[in-house]
Each structure stands twice: as C-alpha cells, then as structure tokens.
Amino acid sequence: MVYKAIAATVLLVGLSGCEHTHSWPQRFSFLASPPSSAEQFDFNWQLSGAREVAPIQLFSTPDQIWLQFAPQQTLPAIFALDAGRHRVLHYQRSEPYVIVKGNWQQLLFKGAHREAQARYVSPEVSPQAHPAVSSFSDANGSVLTQELAVAQSTEPSAARQLYPDTDLDVLAEPAVASFDLSSMPFRAEPSDRTLRHTLKRWAQREGWEFQDQHWELEIDLPVVSAATFSGPFNQAVEQLMRSTALGSRPLQACFYSNKVMRVIALAQSCDPSDHRTVAAQG
DSSP states (O other), rough: OEEEEBBTTOOOOBBOOTTEEEEEEOOOOSSSOOOOSSSSBOOOEEEEOOTTOOOOOHHHHHHHHEEEEETTOOOOOEEEEETTEEOOEEEEEEHHHHHHOOOOOOOEETTTEEEEEEEEEEETTTTTOOOHOOOHHHHEEEETTTEEEEEEEOOOOEEEEEESSSSSGGOOOOOOOOOOGGSSEEEGGGGGOOOHHHHHHHHHHTTOOOOOGGGSSSEBBOOOSEEOSSHHHHHHHHHHTTTTTTOOOOOOEEETTBBEEEEEESSSSHHHHHHHHHHHHO
C-alpha cells in the first residue's frame, strides 16, 4: 500500500504518486515547519473569528511573532490590541511567513469586512481557569496544538461580541462550562501512523462504526505531526477532510443514520448505491 503524507492544520501534507491510473501530481505543504533556529518557539496562541482573514499557523519568540497565511490569501491589516486600543503593526516577509516585531499578547486581523483575533494563552493556565480557552474551543473551527486553537463563529452576534468597535477591556468573560469527554478535542498523533487509524480511534471514542473496509481508498495517508480539532465528531472529521482540499483529489467523510462512517473521494457520492454503480463502471 502506497503511503503518502498528510497534514491537517499542523499536519505536514504532501500528496504524490498514483491511485490506479490517476495521478496525484500536486504536492503541497498545508503548514510549513517552524524555521530552524536555536530559539524556542511558543505555540500557545489561540485564534478565533473569520477563517478568511486568519492565519493558518501562529507562533512566537520573546521579541517577534511568526504568522503563516494560506497560499494566495490576501494579507489582512494586522493590529495589536494594546490597552484596549488598536495599533497598526508593520510586518516583514520571510516566506512562507509574515513576521511582526514585538511581544504582543493580542492581535486583530481585518479585511473585507471580516475579522479574526489571536490571543496568547499562558501555558500555566488551565482551560478551567481561563474562560477564553473554553469559549473559543467550543466555537465551530479547528484547534491547532501545541495549545494553538483555531475556532470560527458563524453567528454575526458572536463576531460583534468578539470584535466590538469599543475598547476590548470592557468585555465580560463568559462562564466556563464543566469539562467532560465530549468537550475534549480530537487529536491526531504520529503514533496513529495513518489517517485511517486516527479516524478509527475517534470513531471508537464517539460510538461510531469505522473499520478498514470503510476507508474506500487504495492509499493510506500517514500522520507525520500532531494536530488537534475541536467541535463535535462530525465537524472534527470534516475539518480533517478539508485539509486534503489542496490536493488534486480531495476526500470526504460520509455519515449515516446507523452511526457508520465512510471515507471516499470527494468526486464520489455518499449514497452507497451510487458508489457501487461508479465502481462497476470504473
């Protein structure tokens, strides 16, 4: 079985080789590795808001912040939230990164009437002791670790609460919900070896049926780095599937009422009868 590299969020992705007679010629890296340096990079950042203007990776050193945006993404305006006020930040490029000087604790990204925010979360603060961590992780989006959470709220009212025009220091922190298994994020580990085994572990935790025969591809996609996803099981799986969208043949997950999940090519139908018809004609 041909092995190919995948990453979602901080999973490094590379797709190449062949499936039957169809090639996967496009190679891409969804997230670049941190630059080689003796410095200690800090990934304890949390992102929320509109995905269109948010970076896909964020880490820092004591004197600067490294941001990576998606390929062809228009760079937003970048602000520091300093004492509740917005301060425009200048940046420099060091491909594939954008580097901002300073030891800022909160950043704001604005563009095309959309906003996203990044705030530093101290590693000594637990989710129960820091309401922002719990509230952001409950939103609809991805969570990147080490402790880097990417969340997305689709409600306009929620966006206004996160990014009001007034000073941010007047915001009241939301209450923290009790922590249980259902609120734990879904984590992909290199020890899983393949994406299929990651999904089997997730499905077992949530009471879903996903066995080897439900992975309806003739390739396995190795997990080469850790990444974490928040939200319900279905959303976490869908976010993981979306990480293959940059490839020439993206994948999709199919969910059925009897709690069975299948993984197929995006071009195929989740209707099993349609899938058999396509297979018979292939």
